[in-house]
Amino acid sequence: xxxxxxxxxxxxxxxxxxxxxxxxxxxxxxxxxxxxxxxxxxxxxxxxxxxxxxxxxxxxxxxxxxxxxxxxxxxxxxxxxxxxxxxxxxxxxxxxxxxxxxxxxxxxxxxxxxxxxxxxxxxxxxxxxxxxxxxxxxxxxxxxxxxxxxxxxxxxxxxxxxxxxxxxxxxxxxxxxxxxxxxxxxxxxxxxxxxxxxxxxxxxxxxxxxxxxxxxxxxxxxxxxxxxxxxxxxxxxxxxxxxxxxxxxxxxxxxxxxxxxxxxxxxxxxxxxxxxxxxxxxxxxxxxxxxxxxxxxxxxxx
Ligand SMILES: O=P(O)(O)OC[C@@]1(O)O[C@H](CO)[C@@H](O)[C@@H]1O
Numbered sequence: 001x002x003x004x005x006x007x008x009x010x011x012x013x014x015x016x017x018x019x020x021x022x023x024x025x026x027x028x029x030x031x032x033x034x035x036x037x038x039x040x041x042x043x044x045x046x047x048x049x050x051x052x053x054x055x056x057x058x059x060x061x062x063x064x065x066x067x068x069x070x071x072x073x074x075x076x077x078x079x080x081x082x083x084x085x086x087x088x089x090x091x092x093x094x095x096x097x098x099x100x101x102x103x104x105x106x107x108x109x110x111x112x113x114x115x116x117x118x119x120x121x122x123x124x125x126x127x128x129x130x131x132x133x134x135x136x137x138x139x140x141x142x143x144x145x146x147x148x149x150x151x152x153x154x155x156x157x158x159x160x161x162x163x164x165x166x167x168x169x170x171x172x173x174x175x176x177x178x179x180x181x182x183x184x185x186x187x188x189x190x191x192x193x194x195x196x197x198x199x200x201x202x203x204x205x206x207x208x209x210x211x212x213x214x215x216x217x218x219x220x221x222x223x224x225x226x227x228x229x230x231x232x233x234x235x236x237x238x239x240x241x242x243x244x245x246x247x248x249x250x251x252x253x254x255x256x257x258x259x260x261x262x263x264x265x266x267x268x269x270x271x272x273x274x275x276x277x278x279x280x281x282x283x284x285x286x287x288x289x290x291x292x293x294x295x296x297x298x299x300x301x302x
Contacts, residue, residue: 002047002253003127005118005148006058008107008137009038009081010091011067012242014281020098035282036071037091039133039159042243042282046250046272048077049284052257055080055125059114059137062087075284080125082117084110086137093242095280100240109138119151126152129173129253133159133246142167158208159249165203175208176249182213193230196221197302200228210262212252212269214245220273222252222266228302231266234274234293240281247276251290267294 016031036045044056060068060081065088072079086108094101122130130152132145142164149156155173158165162184165175183190186199193215200211200223210224219232251272255265271294275285 001053001055001125001127002044002129002131002257003055003057003122003125003154004040004044004047005122005130005132006038006040006056006134007110007115007132007140007144008089008135009036009041009058009060009065009068010089010104010107011035011064012037012091012093012282014093014095014240014242016095016280018097020096021094021101031280033281033283034067034071036068036075037243037282039246040131041068041072042246043131043133043159043250043253044077045072045075045282045284046243046247046276046287047254048075049287050250050254050272050290052254054078055127057081057118057121059084059110059118060088061085061108064088064090080121082114082121084108084114086110093240093281095240100242102242104135107135107137110140115140115144115147119148122148122154123152127154129157129257130154131157131159131249131253133249135161136164143169146170157249157253159245166206168207170207172208174210174212174252175203176212176214176245176252177203178214178245179216193218193221194302197223197228197230212249212266214248214273216241220248220266220270222262224262227262229263229266229299230302231270231297231299234270234297236274236278238277239279241277243276243282244273246282248273263299264294266299267297270294270297
């Protein structure tokens with residue numbers, strides 16, 4: 001089983017407008033959706049669609065917290081969130097003719113005690129892997145992630161911002177930065193695949209056994225103790241990029257859970273993520289074709 005921990009989940013409100021926003025004008029639309037979101041939750045959603053046993057945990061509160069639980073349970077995804085006093089946040093993506101605009105609320109303030117409760121809940125599921133992903137709510141420091149990684153015998157995977165990556169002190173099985181996070185965590189300028197792999201190696205030396213980095217248009221790289229791999233992005237029509245990194249990670253972890261090679265895992269991640277960017281919000285597209293499509297993705301070794 002792969003458990004996800006989302007410390008600062010969100011309801012994702014995605015709204016599509018036919019024209020650019022104009023100051024002082026009311027934009028009207030029938031195209032909008034609400035998804036259960038937050039990076040760990042998304043990983044669980046995509047893992048479930050790929051047939052991997054998963055439970056979504058973390059912190060949730062208020063009406064939007066209830067919405068999250070209800071949505072996930074309707075989709076057949078097991079949840080075990082610790083209830084907090086504050087209200088789970090609403091994150092907004094506005095898709096217009098001229099771009100993709102994302103507004104993320106900072107979320108509620110949380111007490112450190114809730115973190116120990118998540119550790120207790122995780123132990124009940126005895127997961128092989130725990131994925132801790134997304135931002136931290138106010139009141140929760142990076143040490144909370146180290147404590148969760150240490151709270152049981154699982155391998156821990158993190159998808160957190162660059163500053164948090166640098167602050168972590170534990171040993172991690174994998175981290176998944178995007179280009180900006182990789183540059184921030186290693187304090188380097190990254191220009192191309194070789195730079196990204198060099199930065200990934202720097203993170204490996206810092207306690208992350210494997211690094212998968214999403215590079216946007218340039219696809220993704222993976223650095224492991226044995227290999228340096230690059231897979232190009234697939235040529236698809238992008239509706240929005242929300243959830244792209246989460247689905248890359250889910251594809252990699254699903255293949256890894258099936259005992260597949262690093263190259264197959266990277267292909268699987270790129271294939272899943274190319275489906276997710278083709279739909280709006282963090283909805284889960286049909287992923288049944290992924291195992292056929294990934295064979296067409298050429299992975300280069302560096
Ligand atoms: O504010 P964070 O925690 O960094 O990111 C949260 C978020 O933008 O990430 C997901 C997409 O990756 C969305 O579901 C969610 O709204």
